[in-house]
Amino acid sequence: xxxxxxxxxxxxxxxxxxxxxxxxxxxxxxxxxxxxxxxxxxxxxxxxxxxxxxxxxxxxxxxxxxxxxxxxxxxxxxxxxxxxxxxxxxxxxxxxxxxxxxxxxxxxxxxxxxxxxxxxxxxxxxxxxxxxxxxxxxxxxxxxxxxxxxxxxxxxxxxxxxxxxxxxxxxxxxxxxxxxxxxxxxxxxxxxxxxxxxxxxxxxxxxxxxxxxxxxxxxxxxxxxxxxxxxxxxxxxxxxxxxxxxxxxxxxxxxxxxxxxxxxxxxxxxxxxxxxxxxxxxxxxxxxxxxxxxxxxxxxxxxxxxxxxxxxxxxxxxxxxxxxxxxxxxxxxx
Amino acid sequence: xxxxxxxxxxxxxxxxxxxxxxxxxxxxxxxxxxxxxxxxxxxxxxxxxxxxxxxxxxxxxxxxxxxxxxxxxxxxxxxxxxxxxxxxxxxxxxxxxxxxxxxxxxxxxxxxxxxxxxxxxxxxxxxxxxxxxxxxxxxxxxxxxxxxxxxxxxxxxxxxxxxxxxxxxxxxxxxxxxxxxxxxxxxxxxxxxxxxxxxxxxxxxxxxxxxxxxxxxxxxxxxxxxxxxxxxxxxxxxxxxxxxxxxxxxxxxxxxxxxxxxxxxxxxxxxxxxxxxxxxxxxxxxxxxxxxxxxxxxxxxxxxxxxxxxxxxxxxxxxxxxxxxxxxxxxxxxxxxxxxxxxxxxxxxxxxxxxxxxxxxxxxxxxxxxxxxxxxxxxxxxxxxxxxxxxxxxxxxxxxxxxxxxxxxxxxxxxxxxxxxxxxxxxxx
Numbered sequence: 001x002x003x004x005x006x007x008x009x010x011x012x013x014x015x016x017x018x019x020x021x022x023x024x025x026x027x028x029x030x031x032x033x034x035x036x037x038x039x040x041x042x043x044x045x046x047x048x049x050x051x052x053x054x055x056x057x058x059x060x061x062x063x064x065x066x067x068x069x070x071x072x073x074x075x076x077x078x079x080x081x082x083x084x085x086x087x088x089x090x091x092x093x094x095x096x097x098x099x100x101x102x103x104x105x106x107x108x109x110x111x112x113x114x115x116x117x118x119x120x121x122x123x124x125x126x127x128x129x130x131x132x133x134x135x136x137x138x139x140x141x142x143x144x145x146x147x148x149x150x151x152x153x154x155x156x157x158x159x160x161x162x163x164x165x166x167x168x169x170x171x172x173x174x175x176x177x178x179x180x181x182x183x184x185x186x187x188x189x190x191x192x193x194x195x196x197x198x199x200x201x202x203x204x205x206x207x208x209x210x211x212x213x214x215x216x217x218x219x220x221x222x223x224x225x226x227x228x229x230x231x232x233x234x235x236x237x238x239x240x241x242x243x244x245x246x247x248x249x250x251x252x253x254x255x256x257x258x259x260x261x262x263x264x265x266x267x268x269x270x271x272x273x274x275x276x277x278x279x280x281x282x283x284x285x286x287x288x289x290x291x292x293x294x295x296x297x298x299x300x301x302x303x304x305x306x307x308x309x310x311x312x313x314x315x316x317x318x319x320x321x322x323x324x325x326x327x328x329x330x331x332x333x334x
Numbered sequence: 335x336x337x338x339x340x341x342x343x344x345x346x347x348x349x350x351x352x353x354x355x356x357x358x359x360x361x362x363x364x365x366x367x368x369x370x371x372x373x374x375x376x377x378x379x380x381x382x383x384x385x386x387x388x389x390x391x392x393x394x395x396x397x398x399x400x401x402x403x404x405x406x407x408x409x410x411x412x413x414x415x416x417x418x419x420x421x422x423x424x425x426x427x428x429x430x431x432x433x434x435x436x437x438x439x440x441x442x443x444x445x446x447x448x449x450x451x452x453x454x455x456x457x458x459x460x461x462x463x464x465x466x467x468x469x470x471x472x473x474x475x476x477x478x479x480x481x482x483x484x485x486x487x488x489x490x491x492x493x494x495x496x497x498x499x500x501x502x503x504x505x506x507x508x509x510x511x512x513x514x515x516x517x518x519x520x521x522x523x524x525x526x527x528x529x530x531x532x533x534x535x536x537x538x539x540x541x542x543x544x545x546x547x548x549x550x551x552x553x554x555x556x557x558x559x560x561x562x563x564x565x566x567x568x569x570x571x572x573x574x575x576x577x578x579x580x581x582x583x584x585x586x587x588x589x590x591x592x593x594x595x596x597x598x599x600x601x602x603x604x605x606x607x608x609x610x611x612x613x614x615x616x617x618x619x620x621x622x623x624x625x626x627x628x629x630x631x632x633x634x635x636x637x638x639x640x641x642x643x644x645x646x647x648x649x650x651x652x653x654x655x656x657x658x659x660x661x662x663x664x665x666x667x668x669x670x671x672x673x674x675x676x677x678x679x680x681x682x683x684x685x686x687x688x689x690x691x692x693x694x695x696x697x698x699x700x701x702x703x704x705x706x707x708x709x710x711x712x713x714x715x716x717x718x719x720x721x722x723x724x725x726x727x728x729x730x731x732x733x734x735x736x737x738x739x740x741x742x743x744x745x746x747x748x749x750x751x752x753x754x755x756x757x758x759x760x761x762x763x
Contacts, residue, residue, distance in 0.1 A: 024409055025677070043677065045407065064406070066413040084413040110413075128637070200625045201498060201600075202635050231394070233630035233680040278680060302679040320679040
């Protein structure tokens with residue numbers, strides 16, 4: 001049932017290759033590091049696992065709210081999931097019927113995001129208590145609590161070099177922390193990703209995702225701007241790329257679309273892949289020296305999360321219409 | 335609303351502005367009143383009981399599922415959990431932990447079906463107890479309460495609305511009861527405009543000016559006194575008294591620790607102001623909180639908004655209880671409708687009037703529980719369905735009024751509440 005996987009991505013040829021339907025909408029999705037499985041958080045508080053090759057589906061139950069945050073040990077044997085009830089759960093990722101191996105109350109309020117350190121030793125989580133926390137992956141011990149955000153923490157990301165952690169919040173502030181000292185080193189100002197609409201009296205936006213470029217020179221932050229009517233989803237997507245050395249904005253991508261840039265990831269070939277949901281469900285493709293996208297793919301339905309397979313060709317998206325879809329940046333098979 | 339009793343000469347209008355600014359608009363042309371209350375003994379009896387209403391308007395349409403009627407674990411429930419309250423067996427959204435501790439004072443009405451998903455029409459129905467029609471306009475709950483319960487000689491306006499923003503002034507929500515009972519709007523909780531004496535005017539000079547006005551009024555009234563001229567005179571006198579009570583609107587006079595407890599944001603300040611106004615003799619105070627029209631990111635925005643409400647409202651309920659005011663103060667938390675059980679593709683919820691909730695508390699209503707029920711995923715009312723008209727009857731009955739009575743409007747009886755409806759007996763204590 002699966003198509004042969006080419007080695008080089010061709011965004012202009014992107015097409016939906018696989019669809020799995022479930023009984024309710026999805027809110028999150030990730031490929032596991034081995035590339036064998038897709039995991040997706042659903043609105044029924046479960047995590048659904050599909051084996052890509054066979055399409056075999058298994059339901060993981062252990063949360064009492066939506067699972068927005070998913071991460072893995074580097075070997076793909078452990079899944080870490082974070083729920084809006086504030087709980088961080090460890091799972092054996094590859095067994096036939098995964099059951100929670102460990103569960104801790106990690107945050108007061110929503111646990112919105114998690115990331116696993118490159119060496120797999122640490123799990124970073126961020127939540128609505130405005131805190132970033134670091135946990136030992138081996139036993140769940142809390143090693144650091146990083147306070148310094150003035151609003152909900154929306155995203156966390158380890159630097160590939162291993163000594164820093166980045167955390168982005170609702171107000172568009174990205175803090176760079178030194179892991180060895182828990183010291184706040186500097187802040188990237190992405191306040192364009194935040195809107196306070198006075199008439200509606202609501203804060204909106206936030207750093208919905210972060211990504212570091214393969215060459216280490218850029219930090220991308222995705223979200224939205226021009227939120228003239230936050231309560232009515234009237235806004236435009238925005239992806240800001242910062243120069244890593246200076247922490248200054250280098251280029252902004254503001255595509256012509258009514259949507260939210262839920263997630264941005266750098267492709268190993270250097271371009272930026274952005275998954276968007278809302279009125280215009282899109283996959284957008286940017287080069288780091290051009291503000292306009294060089295390609296776009298319209299998906300069948302609103303996507304709420306996106307991830308890139310290790311093969312650099314397959315993209316998984318979690319959809320409102322009860323589907324998880326895998327799109328391929330390659331020509332359709334004849 | 336155009337006042338038909340003033341002469342409209344430029345001199346008159348100028349003098350009127352110079353005297354009192356927009357406060358003078360507070361008069362009305364309507365005579366007569368609540369039938370039963372035209373009997374002085376009854377009116378006096380009610381006034382002595384000092385019944386009052388505190389109304390919260392959750393502007394835009396509060397989600398019942400993220401407040402009073404959570405459905406966790408269902409296809410409509412969303413990501414939030416339900417938490418126990420101080421009343422065993424009654425659970426509300428986890429967004430309301432402080433309110434949960436006050437549940438012994440509160441009653442959730444969970445079976446509201448108003449069959450109206452339009453903002454303006456829904457708001458009208460919930461605040462007047464009637465459907466909006468081109469044929470007639472009806473007074474709001476605040477106007478009815480002010481006319482029926484506010485003491486005639488009160489320095490404090492009988493009908494006050496505290497709004498999140500706006501410039502204040504006077505609304506047109508009294509219909510045939512006349513502008514005297516229309517709401518005085520405190521935009522962002524600020525005192526009424528022009529209620530401070532001009533710094534250049536000494537108290538003595540101000541008094542002289544008012545003596546002159548009274549003399550002119552008396553002379554005119556001695557020959558051509560009518561109900562209209564009485565009302566006109568009343569507006570000046572009420573405004574004059576209000577200027578003397580301006581401190582009542584100054585929430586900074588409250589202890590700083592109370593503001594901290596209520597929340598150092600607009601709603602916290604507005605709730606503290608409501609406490610101050612009610613304690614100072616206001617008959618009807620409405621606090622609006624905005625904005626709950628969450629077609630997009632319903633859960634994030636409710637988390638933010640309900641979080642504010644939870645802390646401030648719970649502090650206010652606790653204080654009214656501690657001060658012994660709950661026996662005489664009816665609390666109503668309403669909205670124009672609820673929000674759809676179905677979660678849309680923006681993580682939003684849309685307009686939903688078929689099965690939602692209103693909260694009541696205090697004076698004359700049952701407390702410590704929930705009345706009515708929705709089905710498992712909140713799409714329909716399952717037990718004890720009620721509507722806006724029944725709720726309106728219930729509010730008035732709770733504060734000791736007879737909603738089946740009529741106003742005498744220029745000799746024509748106008749039913750106080752929808753005559754086709756009645757109070758919800760099970761809710762009344």
